[in-house]
Amino acid sequence: MGWGSNNIDGGVVIDLGLINNIAYDAATETVDLGPGARWREVYSELQKYGRAVAGGRDGDVGVGGLLLGGGNTYFTARKGFACDNVISYEVILADGRITTADKYKHADLFRVLKGAGGEYKGD
Numbered sequence: 001m002g003w004g005s006n007n008i009d010g011g012v013v014i015d016l017g018l019i020n021n022i023a024y025d026a027a028t029e030t031v032d033l034g035p036g037a038r039w040r041e042v043y044s045e046l047q048k049y050g051r052a053v054a055g056g057r058d059g060d061v062g063v064g065g066l067l068l069g070g071g072n073t074y075f076t077a078r079k080g081f082a083c084d085n086v087i088s089y090e091v092i093l094a095d096g097r098i099t100t101a102d103k104y105k106h107a108d109l110f111r112v113l114k115g116a117g118g119e120y121k122g123d
């Protein structure tokens with residue numbers, strides 16, 4: 001991301017590194033990812049099931065930033081950006097409530113999370 005689009009002057013930084021869960025569901029062929037996971041770890045876990053996912057092309061890139069920023073992947077020609085493959089986001093709202101955004105629930109929020117970056121401030 002370009003200069004000025006990451007973090008906030010005088011703001012706080014929250015380390016999400018420990019929210020790094022990676023849970024593959026064979027029944028739905030989906031994976032539940034914590035934003036603190038890195039793509040290297042995601043690929044290693046999915047390899048156990050003979051599966052891959054449209055994630056970062058460098059193993060050190062994080063799940064959170066790539067999926068919020070769009071995400072150019074090795075599968076982009078076939079599957080679109082990484083964010084195009086997200087089924088739902090679990091979001092902590094500014095007032096502290098935790099909700100889910102998908103194409104049915106909070107569809108407007110779901111849309112802006114797909115590629116808007118970490119700094120979306122609304123219209």
Ligand SMILES: Cc1cc2nc3c(=O)[nH]c(=O)nc-3n(C[C@H](O)[C@H](O)[C@H](O)COP(=O)(O)OP(=O)(O)OC[C@H]3O[C@@H](n4cnc5c(N)ncnc54)[C@H](O)[C@@H]3O)c2cc1C
Nearest residue numbers: 001006007035056057058061062064065066069071072118
């Ligand atoms: C070596 C390297 C290789 C790269 N390769 C690719 C590539 O193949 N494809 C591609 O598309 N991009 C690539 N990028 C760019 C990368 O996708 C972005 O830099 C991305 O923002 C990194 O996300 P992060 O979570 O690792 O970083 P962070 O710096 O942790 O986050 C980036 C931004 O997202 C915000 N953010 C992160 N998680 C959350 C969250 N859970 N909630 C709210 N905001 C959040 C942060 O506040 C910050 O503004 C690469 C970058 C590097 C350094």
